[in-house]
Amino acid sequence: MNTPVIVWLRHDLRLRDNPALFYAAQQGPVIPVFIDDTSVADEWSPGAASRCWLHHSLDSLNQQLSGGLKLFRGEPLDVLSKLIEQTGARAVFWNRCYTPQAVRRDSLIKRALKNAAIEVHSYNGSLLWEPWEVSKGDGTPYKVFTPFFRNGCLNAPLPDAPLPSPQLRLFSAQDSTDQISLQQLRLLPDHPWYERISEHWEISEDAAWKRLQQFTAERLQHYQKGRDFPSMEATSTLSPYLQWGQISPRQIWYYSQQQANKPGLEDALDTFLKELGWREFSYYQLYHNPGMTRENLNQRFNHFPWRNDADRCRDWQQGRTGFPVIDAGMRELWQTGYMHNRVRMLVGSFLVKNQLQHWLHGARWFWDTLVDADLASNSASWQWVAGCGTDAAPYFRIFNPVTQGQKFDPDGTYVRRYLPELKKLPSRYIHTPWEAPEAVLKAAGIVMGTTYPNPILDLKETRSQALQAFAHLKEHS
DNA sequence: GGTCAATTGAC
DNA sequence: TCAATTGAC
Numbered sequence: 083m084n085t086p087v088i089v090w091l092r093h094d095l096r097l098r099d100n101p102a103l104f105y106a107a108q109q110g111p112v113i114p115v116f117i118d119d120t121s122v123a124d125e126w127s128p129g130a131a132s133r134c135w136l137h138h139s140l141d142s143l144n145q146q147l148s149g150g151l152k153l154f155r156g157e158p159l160d161v162l163s164k165l166i167e168q169t170g171a172r173a174v175f176w177n178r179c180y181t182p183q184a185v186r187r188d189s190l191i192k193r194a195l196k197n198a199a200i201e202v203h204s205y206n207g208s209l210l211w212e213p214w215e216v217s218k219g220d221g222t223p224y225k226v227f228t229p230f231f232r233n234g235c236l237n238a239p240l241p242d243a244p245l246p247s248p249q250l251r252l253f254s255a256q257d258s259t260d261q262i263s264l265q266q267l268r269l270l271p272d273h274p275w276y277e278r279i280s281e282h283w284e285i286s287e288d289a290a291w292k293r294l295q296q297f298t299a300e301r302l303q304h305y306q307k308g309r310d311f312p313s314m315e316a317t318s319t320l321s322p323y324l325q326w327g328q329i330s331p332r333q334i335w336y337y338s339q340q341q342a343n344k345p346g347l348e349d350a351l352d353t354f355l356k357e358l359g360w361r362e363f364s365y366y367q368l369y370h371n372p373g374m375t376r377e378n379l380n381q382r383f384n385h386f387p388w389r390n391d392a393d394r395c396r397d398w399q400q401g402r403t404g405f406p407v408i409d410a411g412m413r414e415l416w417q418t419g420y421m422h423n424r425v426r427m428l429v430g431s432f433l434v435k436n437q438l439q440h441w442l443h444g445a446r447w448f449w450d451t452l453v454d455a456d457l458a459s460n461s462a463s464w465q466w467v468a469g470c471g472t473d474a475a476p477y478f479r480i481f482n483p484v485t486q487g488q489k490f491d492p493d494g495t496y497v498r499r500y501l502p503e504l505k506k507l508p509s510r511y512i513h514t515p516w517e518a519p520e521a522v523l524k525a526a527g528i529v530m531g532t533t534y535p536n537p538i539l540d541l542k543e544t545r546s547q548a549l550q551a552f553a554h555l556k557e558h559s
Numbered sequence: 560g561g562t563c564a565a566t567t568g569a570c
Numbered sequence: 571t572c573a574a575t576t577g578a579c
Contacts, residue, residue, distance in 0.1 A: 218577095218578070218579085219578090219579075220579095224577090224578085225576085225577060225578090226576080226577055226578070228578095229577080229578055229579085233578085233579090473576090473577085476575080478572085478573090
């Protein structure tokens with residue numbers, strides 16, 4: 083068969099365990115395509131950090147394909163139709179996307195191509211279980227994680243084993259006139275901020291594998307306890323690779339189980355696999371609640387008296403709240419495009435419950451600055467922390483950044499890493515610099531209010547305000 | 560409709 | 571201890 087087939091790559095920028103690529107390669111010479119989609123340009127088009135990651139991902143994948151990756155910008159149906167016309171391709175293969183816009187787009191394109199007598203083949207390349215295949219006995223979707231994962235997922239048929247790299251034959255054709263270069267895609271922002279992020283990460287399919295191997299070999303044994311301590315680097319940090327598909331959840335699922343098949347690692351492995359379960363649960367929720375990227379899942383929260391205060395949001399964004407663990411987290415985010423999981427919960431709770439800002443302000447900032455920005459996880463997690471989500475943290479659970487800092491960063495290693503201005507402050511005061519005696523501050527080279535801000539709010543007071551607002555909400559709905 | 564259980568806390 | 575909600579089955 084020498085009629086070419088098109089593989090439309092999206093969030094699956096890898097060769098291994100790529101069902102669309104694998105099965106397309108069995109059908110004929112392949113034309114691999116990536117399209118910068120202008121048809122879904124809404125507030126959740128990839129943010130700056132995500133586009134930066136995408137730039138490097140495409141560069142790396144193009145090298146793996148010996149320069150054969152074709153880049154376009156435009157409406158996918160137009161691009162694909164033209165390419166079919168130019169090359170005589172008879173089929174289009176892709177791996178499914180699950181965000182509401184993408185689901186709608188793909189089903190329209192599928193219908194249009196089929197009407198034009200073009201075959202369309204779609205596969206699951208980014209989830210362990212399809213969201214429509216997991217439901218309760220009565221057919222309605224789960225709302226609570228534990229039964230979703232234990233009964234819904236783990237009792238369902240196991241995910242397929244990962245596929246090997248395909249035997250690829252690339253279709254050799256003249257470059258089409260619509261094709262553009264990686265530079266012309268302009269995925270890197272003008273702001274030099276991205277350079278630091280690029281330096282911080284090795285962005286390729288091989289790098290994702292190295293990370294998984296290193297994680298299972300060195301980090302997994304300490305995962306159970308270590309994952310809560312932001313200074314410890316005990317987590318996998320695979321999330322950004324998962325987002326653009328340099329690695330698949332199936333590869334992680336099977337490889338980690340195979341490597342951790344030793345006594346003593348059972349609990350750590352279960353906890354780790356459960357985190358993949360949370361990713362599944364987020365996609366599951368988004369699939370069944372497409373409005374949750376904007377609207378409170380719990381509608382009672384529609385009447386919550388959020389404050390709309392750009393200045394407060396700016397303090398938070400820039401890491402100038404005066405609470406070291408919060409500020410360190412926000413600076414980690416800015417410098418690396420990443421933030422440790424526990425710290426994400428702390429900064430989320432602070433913005434929503436102490437500053438009383440709407441969770442969407444946080445979701446939008448994370449969306450723009452996280453290299454692992456994932457619409458499902460981001461929406462579900464912000465709703466969780468705000469208390470309006472499915473299976474959410476109870477409203478009265480308000481994290482205290484001081485006690486949390488003392489508990490999970492007792493010697494201040496994490497704080498010092500991202501707040502060098504507090505580097506010389508003794509551990510005793512590292513989470514409460516405003517309590518340090520004048521002499522201690524002086525010795526550490528700190529001038530409160532100048533080199534480091536005083537706390538912008540009173541934890542006790544704001545906590546009780548939030549509790550009051552929530553209680554009011556409860557009475558009047 | 561009764562029973563059981565519930566990621567990641569604070570005072 | 572809080573203090574009682576919500577979902578799953």
